[in-house]
Amino acid sequence: MSRLSPINQARWARFRSNRRGYWSLWIFLAAFALSLAANLIANDRPLLVRYEGRLYVPFMVNYSETTFGGELNTTTDFQDPFVIKQIEQHGWAIWAPIRF
Structure with a gap:
């Protein structure tokens, strides 16, 4: 029909x-x-972050830098070496295939 x-x-x-x-x-x-x-497909933020046992989706939500061990209450810059180091030490991140 x-x-x-x-x-x-x-x-x-x-x-x-x-x-x-x-x-x-x-x-x-x-x-x-x-x-x-x-x-x-292409993003400057991770698709998924596990940090200190919690899951975050930065490509959809803006998190403050204090969430990932920083000092400033501003939006996290995931290209910052300090933030990258913190995530690598306390968890992991899944990035988009094209990372810029």
Whole structure:
């Protein structure tokens, strides 16, 4: 049982017969889905951090530097050597494949 009306079924069939338009739709949808996951592919923050027994998701939430053993109550700079050292000593981090 189709949910489309007969008119819309005919329109969809005519659109599918246009190969360039049909494949362009799928390429566009794939590129759009990839763009939604862009932060998981390339990011300057870790995807997941385990620090002193707790889990953090820095790519979604801003944590203060004091959370990871720093002195300032500002957003953590995960490129800072001190923060990297603290995380390596007291836990681990999972980074995006493209780290910048």
